[in-house]
Each structure stands twice: as C-alpha cells, then as structure tokens.
Amino acid sequence: NLPVSELAAACDKYPKPEGHVYSYGTAGFRTQSKWLESVVFRVGVIAALRSKRHSSKFIGVMITASHNPEDDNGVKIVDPRGEMLPTDWEPYCTTIANAPDAASFLVALDDLCSKFKIDVSKPCKVIYARDTRPSGLALVAALQLGLKAIGCEAIDEGIRTTPQLHYLTRATNTEGTKDDYGVPSIPGYYEKLANAYKRLIRRRDDTPLVVDCANGVGAIAMKELLEYLPKDFQVTLANTDVFVPGVLNHLCGADFVKTKQELPPSLKGVLKPGHRGCSLDGDADRLMYFYLDPKGGFHMLDGDKIAALIAGYFVDKVKLCGFKEPPRVGVVQTAYANGNSTKYIQKTKGLPLVCVSTGVKHLHHAAEKFGIGIYFEANGHGTVLFSSDTLDTIRNHEPQTPTQDDNTKDLKALVDLINSTVGDAISDMLLVEVILNHLRYDAQAWDSLYTDLPNRLVKVLVRNRDEFQTEDAERRLTHPADLQKFVDSQVAKYPDGRGFIRPSGTEDAVRVYAEAASRFEADQLANYLAGWTY
Ligand code: NG1
Numbered sequence: 001n002l003p004v005s006e007l008a009a010a011c012d013k014y015p016k017p018e019g020h021v022y023s024y025g026t027a028g029f030r031t032q033s034k035w036l037e038s039v040v041f042r043v044g045v046i047a048a049l050r051s052k053r054h055s056s057k058f059i060g061v062m063i064t065a066s067h068n069p070e071d072d073n074g075v076k077i078v079d080p081r082g083e084m085l086p087t088d089w090e091p092y093c094t095t096i097a098n099a100p101d102a103a104s105f106l107v108a109l110d111d112l113c114s115k116f117k118i119d120v121s122k123p124c125k126v127i128y129a130r131d132t133r134p135s136g137l138a139l140v141a142a143l144q145l146g147l148k149a150i151g152c153e154a155i156d157e158g159i160r161t162t163p164q165l166h167y168l169t170r171a172t173n174t175e176g177t178k179d180d181y182g183v184p185s186i187p188g189y190y191e192k193l194a195n196a197y198k199r200l201i202r203r204r205d206d207t208p209l210v211v212d213c214a215n216g217v218g219a220i221a222m223k224e225l226l227e228y229l230p231k232d233f234q235v236t237l238a239n240t241d242v243f244v245p246g247v248l249n250h251l252c253g254a255d256f257v258k259t260k261q262e263l264p265p266s267l268k269g270v271l272k273p274g275h276r277g278c279s280l281d282g283d284a285d286r287l288m289y290f291y292l293d294p295k296g297g298f299h300m301l302d303g304d305k306i307a308a309l310i311a312g313y314f315v316d317k318v319k320l321c322g323f324k325e326p327p328r329v330g331v332v333q334t335a336y337a338n339g340n341s342t343k344y345i346q347k348t349k350g351l352p353l354v355c356v357s358t359g360v361k362h363l364h365h366a367a368e369k370f371g372i373g374i375y376f377e378a379n380g381h382g383t384v385l386f387s388s389d390t391l392d393t394i395r396n397h398e399p400q401t402p403t404q405d406d407n408t409k410d411l412k413a414l415v416d417l418i419n420s421t422v423g424d425a426i427s428d429m430l431l432v433e434v435i436l437n438h439l440r441y442d443a444q445a446w447d448s449l450y451t452d453l454p455n456r457l458v459k460v461l462v463r464n465r466d467e468f469q470t471e472d473a474e475r476r477l478t479h480p481a482d483l484q485k486f487v488d489s490q491v492a493k494y495p496d497g498r499g500f501i502r503p504s505g506t507e508d509a510v511r512v513y514a515e516a517a518s519r520f521e522a523d524q525l526a527n528y529l530a531g532w533t534y
C-alpha cells in the first residue's frame with residue numbers, strides 16, 4: 001500500500017493554491033513559478049508511480065519553462081527511453097495536481113494506481129534536473145519531498161539542459177543492455193557527441209560560428225562541450241549571463257529569433273556578414289540558425305530549413321552506403337511548416353512527408369514510422385529517429401567498396417551524434433555543422449534550397465480557448481461554427497495563401513498563422529483573421 005500518512009503530511013506542507021487550475025499540457029505543467037510548488041511536489045509522487053508501473057526503471061523529471069519568461073517555470077515527466085509521458089496519463093496528472101487537499105490527493109493517486117494497475121510494492125527510481133531559473137531551487141525541494149514521501153530512489157543531476165536529462169534517463173535505463181544508449185553521465189554525453197563529431201568533420205577552414213545561448217543553461221553546456229571538441233571548432237559564445245537576474249530569453253534566444261524574425265540586438269557587431277549564427281532557447285532544446293548578407297540584411301534558417309538540409313543529406317547518404325534494402329527516409333512537420341519547405345521536401349527531394357498536430361509527442365510518434373524519421377517544428381525543435389530495423393541494417397551491413405565503407409562509418413557516427421530522445425539544440429547544431437562541412441555549403445547556399453513564403457504568427461487572447469476545436473492536424477477549425485468558412489474565404493483571396501487558427505496547448509491563447517506570396521499580404525491575412533478570432 002501507499003505510505004498514506006507520509007504522503008498526506010508532505011502534501012499539507014505544499015497546499016494547493018485556492019482557485020488555481022492546472023493542466024498537464026504539451027510541455028507538462030507550465031505557469032508562473034509562484035504557483036508551482038504544490039504541483040512539483042505531486043509530480044514527484046506521480047513520477048515515482050510511473051517508475052513502479054515501468055518495472056522500476058528510471059523516470060526523468062525536468063523543471064524548466066524553456067523559452068518562456070524567467071518568472072515562469074514548469075515541470076514535465078520523461079519516460080524510460082527518454083520519451084514524453086503517454087497521453088493517457090495526462091488527465092490523471094491534471095486531476096492529481098488540482099486535488100484541493102491531502103485527502104482528495106490520496107484518492108486521485110488511488111485512481112491512477114487502479115487505472116494503470118500499478119503494483120505499489122515495487123521499488124521506484126527518478127532522475128531529475130532543472131534549468132537556470134532562480135525558482136528552480138525551491139521547486140527541486142518540493143520535488144524531493146514528494147520523492148521522499150513515497151520512498152523513491154532519486155538522482156539529482158543539478159542544472160542541465162532538457163535534452164541532457166532525456167539522454168541521462170535513457171542511458172541510465174539501457175546501460176549494459178543491447179540498446180545501450182551511451183555512458184549514463186554528463187561527461188558520457190559530451191564524449192559521445194564529440195567523438196562522433198570528430199569522426200565526421202572534414203578539414204575545417206570555415207568562418208567562426210556565433211552561438212547565442214539565451215543566457216540559459218545552454219551556455220553552461222556549450223562551455224563544457226568545447227572542452228571535448230577539437231580546438232579548430234571556432235565558436236563565439238554570446239548571451240552567457242546565466243546567473244544575472246532578468247536576462248534569460250530576454251531579447252535573445254531561439255524563440256526571440258523565430259517570433260521577431262530579427263537578429264538579437266546583443267549580436268549586432270558580433271555576427272559578421274556571411275558568418276553563421278545560431279540561437280538556443282532557455283533549456284537548449286530548440287535551435288535557430290541565421291546569417292547576415294553583405295548588406296547586413298537578416299536571414300533566418302529555421303526548423304524547416306534545418307529539416308530540409310538534414311533530410312536531403314540523409315537520403316543521399318543512405319544511397320551511398322549500398323544497402324540491399326535501404327531504410328525509408330521521411331519527414332514529419334506541423335501546420336506551422338513553411339509551405340515552400342513542404343514543397344521542397346515532397347516535390348524537389350521526392351520524400352514522404354506527414355503533417356501532425358503541434359507538440360513533440362505527435363511528431364516523435366509519427367517519425368517512428370520511418371526507417372529514418374526526421375521531425376522538426378518550425379520553431380527549431382526536432383531530431384532524427386532511427387528505427388531498430390534501420391539500426392540493425394547499419395550494424396550488419398557489409399560494404400562492397402571503400403566508398404560504401406566510408407559512408408556506412410559516417411552513418412554510424414551520425415547515429416551517435418544525434419540525440420534521438422528529444423530535440424537537442426547542441427546535438428542538432430553539431431549535425432548542421434557537419435552537414436554544411438560535407439556539402440561545402442555556407443549559410444547562403446543552405447538558405448537557397450528554397451525561399452520561405454513570408455508568414456506571420458499572431459497570438460490572440462480569448463475568453464476561452466476550449467471553444468476552438470480543430471481537425472486535420474490542426475489545419476481546420478470545427479468550432480466555433482462557421483469560423484472555418486470565413487478563414488477559407490479570406491485565404492482564397494491571396495496567391496500562395498494559407499492560414500489557420502488553433503488553440504495553444506501551452507498558453508491561454510489562440511494562435512493565428514498566415515502565409516502568402518508577399519510580406520504585406522501575409523501580415524494582412526494574419527491580422528484580418530486575428531481580428532475575427534475575438
Ligand atoms: P502551443 O502553445 O501549443 O502553440 C508551443 C509551440 C509548439 C511547442 C510547444 C511546447 C508554436 C507555434 N507552438 O505550443 O511548437 O514547441 O509550445 O513548448 O511555436
């Protein structure tokens with residue numbers, strides 16, 4: 001049985017704020033940090049139960065609010081293979097978080113245990129980390145109390161990037177097995193990436209790369225990684241003020257670049273025309289590239305451009321290996337993918353492509369259906385998945401020529417370079433650098449794969465976002481009645497026009513997206529649709 005009295009006593013130490021309603025969404029629980037202590041305490045207990053459900057494997061807990069403001073925070077649960085918590089647990093998490101007192105908290109835990117047939121007598125293990133937010137420390141204390149109350153073995157990984165925590169969770173659970181994911185330690189993570197990078201990189205006579213670390217945990221990870229990389233990996237780190245209050249994600253970082261579509265002001269004069277720059281977000285799971293042309297004009301290379309680069313590279317790489325049955329390379333996007341990126345991947349490269357609802361779990365799931373599945377959100381979150389069949393194919397392949405041999409070795413190293421557990425800005429950055437190096441592309445050559453259609457994303461605050469319901473991978477509204485007809489009638493007026501409205505999964509808002517042949521038209525369409533969304 002559950003240690004009821006310990007759990008009740010601990011629950012009373014973190015009373016649920018009255019009137020506040022929580023919901024386990026796309027990114028777990030996320031809100032202003034002052035509301036989160038009771039939630040994080042309860043998430044500790046849920047994660048322990050998830051571990052019991054999973055034959056006592058390690059479950060990850062990450063405390064972060066990613067690209068959101070510094071005062072926000074959040075918490076999410078990571079499954080044993082580094083994946084997101086399955087959707088059918090989400091409503092139970094929500095109910096447990098909203099239980100008004102200790103008695104109802106215990107009832108909600110009992111419901112979860114009976115629904116998922118959890119054997120509470122099993123041991124449980126949790127591994128956790130947090131980003132650099134000042135609120136993280138108090139939240140970790142709440143988490144620790146939850147873990148202690150239920151008698152959970154715990155590993156505190158301190159301040160780490162979200163993808164590092166995903167890596168550690170998977171590596172810890174697979175150590176010494178056939179699916180061994182790597183040494184389950186932070187040095188193990190850096191060594192895995194750096195060794196793969198060293199195998200892959202050819203002579204590097206390139207311009208230095210500027211990395212905007214968003215004043216977040218990515219700055220710590222980048223500095224540590226550089227110790228493992230060859231000295232000719234020339235990089236300038238910017239926005240590394242990790243412990244200065246108020247600067248996290250402020251006027252910098254991947255989300256700033258994507259939403260403003262401009263250079264972070266702090267990089268003016270730092271990024272030289274023709275050189276590449278990239279921005280990480282506050283927990284280093286999103287990556288945006290960019291460059292300045294000779295006239296100083298800003299050009300963004302977003303998640304779609306990254307996916308296009310990676311997909312084109314992999315499809316050619318696989319051909320060069322000479323497999324009898326080559327793995328099927330495919331791409332997964334969301335409705336936010338630029339129309340011309342979709343066209344490029346499908347028409348120019350002839351690759352299979354699927355569009356799914358926003359949120360990593362949907363993308364990840366769809367990408368698993370390919371032999372090599374590349375998924376990216378336009379905002380720069382993404383990775384590459386290799387199916388177990390593909391891994392076997394690569395492992396057992398007997399190359400017939402030196403070229404095949406060389407390319408197969410490259411492919412093996414690419415598997416190691418990529419953090420397949422979740423989008424990882426640092427691993428993705430090394431991957432992009434390797435591909436550009438192999439293809440001898442500079443930023444402009446990469447950018448010219450296709451031209452982005454001008455687009456605009458607008459956030460509209462509405463009374464109740466639940467009134468907005470969608471179908472067709474969130475590309476069409478079913479409710480409110482007739483709003484979709486209006487959207488269709490407006491979109492039809494614009495050449496290359498596309499537009500959709502969907503409720504956010506992470507904020508109390510509705511998002512309106514539009515793209516069209518010109519900047520003016522994209523803005524006009526977005527603003528017009530937004531005006532009708534109130
Ligand atoms: P919502 O709030 O559901 O739009 C946002 C991002 C997602 C994803 C999640 C999780 C956009 C338009 N939406 O979701 O892509 O990253 O946050 O952080 O960027």
Ligand code: ZN
Pocket residue numbers: 066067281282283284285286
């Ligand atoms: Zn993030």
